[in-house]
Amino acid sequence: MILSKTKITVLIIGFTVVLVVIIKMVLSHLANPIDPVAARAKGSLQAKVKIVEFIDFECPACARGAIQLKEYLSQYPESMHVQVKYYPLMNVHRHALQVAAYAECSARQGKFWPFFDVLMSSQASWSQLINAEGIFDQIAQGAGVNMESLKSCLPREDVSATIMGEKSLGRSLGVESTPSYFINNKMVVGTKSLEEELNKVLPKRTK
Amino acid sequence: MTAIFFILRIFIGLVFIVSGFEKVISPYQNFLYVIQAYQLFPSWMETWVAMIFPWVELMIGIFTFLGLWLDLSLKGALLFFGCFVVIVGQALLRHLPLDQCGCFGEAIHIPPQTILVFDSFMLLSVFWLMRHFSKAKILSLDRHFNS
Numbered sequence: 001m002i003l004s005k006t007k008i009t010v011l012i013i014g015f016t017v018v019l020v021v022i023i024k025m026v027l028s029h030l031a032n033p034i035d036p037v038a039a040r041a042k043g044s045l046q047a048k049v050k051i052v053e054f055i056d057f058e059c060p061a062c063a064r065g066a067i068q069l070k071e072y073l074s075q076y077p078e079s080m081h082v083q084v085k086y087y088p089l090m091n092v093h094r095h096a097l098q099v100a101a102y103a104e105c106s107a108r109q110g111k112f113w114p115f116f117d118v119l120m121s122s123q124a125s126w127s128q129l130i131n132a133e134g135i136f137d138q139i140a141q142g143a144g145v146n147m148e149s150l151k152s153c154l155p156r157e158d159v160s161a162t163i164m165g166e167k168s169l170g171r172s173l174g175v176e177s178t179p180s181y182f183i184n185n186k187m188v189v190g191t192k193s194l195e196e197e198l199n200k201v202l203p204k205r206t207k
Numbered sequence: 208m209t210a211i212f213f214i215l216r217i218f219i220g221l222v223f224i225v226s227g228f229e230k231v232i233s234p235y236q237n238f239l240y241v242i243q244a245y246q247l248f249p250s251w252m253e254t255w256v257a258m259i260f261p262w263v264e265l266m267i268g269i270f271t272f273l274g275l276w277l278d279l280s281l282k283g284a285l286l287f288f289g290c291f292v293v294i295v296g297q298a299l300l301r302h303l304p305l306d307q308c309g310c311f312g313e314a315i316h317i318p319p320q321t322i323l324v325f326d327s328f329m330l331l332s333v334f335w336l337m338r339h340f341s342k343a344k345i346l347s348l349d350r351h352f353n354s
Contacts, residue, residue, distance in 0.1 A: 005352045020232060
């Protein structure tokens with residue numbers, strides 16, 4: 001009888017492991033490839049370290065990660081290629097979708113990076129506001145975005161479709177939290193893991 | 208009254224199954240991020256915990272649910288809930304910036320304060336089941352094998 005109990009135990013464990021492996025294989029098979037979006041990419045295309053970041057512009061760790069990546073990029077301009085993808089957490093951050101639309105409309109005018117850099121460095125000042133539209137307008141204006149085109153772009157359905165499409169892409173790749181990064185296709189989540197991984201793949205930094 | 212023991216055992220098993228399954232099918236890096244937020248383990252240990260813990264959680268859930276090796280799986284559940292209470296409790300005492308506990312991955316968002324109450328209740332429930340072990344074994348595979 002003990003043997004039967006042992007056998008059933010082994011069967012249950014084996015069945016569970018096989019089931020999980022199959023589900024993981026199916027999920028990875030269903031994952032979509034990451035298409036590069038030039039307007040939201042920076043660095044050399046021949047770079048040996050390619051990074052795709054899925055971020056919510058209102059998430060504090062994403063702002064820290066953006067600043068961290070900017071520093072790395074300034075030190076390794078030839079070795080890194082960074083691309084930003086949208087992953088707005090609407091249930092957590094009230095401005096998540098709106099600010100992503102501002103970013104996308106700025107990107108369509110080729111002004112993503114000047115908008116993004118100021119947006120992330122000033123996150124603490126606008127994330128607490130109930131209505132941050134005024135600040136977003138100011139940042140966009142400062143980044144040289146044409147405001148008339150921006151205002152007509154913001155409500156467009158294809159803008160929200162792009163944002164939500166990238167969020168779905170992230171989900172299909174296993175993204176659950178922000179910031180999530182794919183460094184040469186290896187997933188890392190959070191700024192601590194980002195730094196650890198970058199220190200592995202990039203030559204040691206001089207202090 | 209006896210049905211309560213059975214329902215409670217099934218519920219505890221399901222909690223572990225849902226929580227463990229969500230973590231094992233998603234990339235371990237997501238759970239690693241949760242572990243890092245608690246700032247409790249050394250860096251080298253965090254990755255191992257992120258990879259192994261969800262599997263143990265899932266197995267405890269399945270075995271508790273089925274009532275197989277129930278004495279061991281209940282001891283495992285007791286240990287896990289005890290650890291959860293300590294881990295979440297220390298995070299709250301240290302005022303760590305946690306919006307949610309991360310216990311169920313992306314599936315369910317629960318604030319740490321709520322999960323602390325829930326885990327404490329579950330800890331007591333497991334303890335209660337262990338005290339009334341013969342009743343907890345109702346409709347279990349253990350009972351089938353021992354009959």
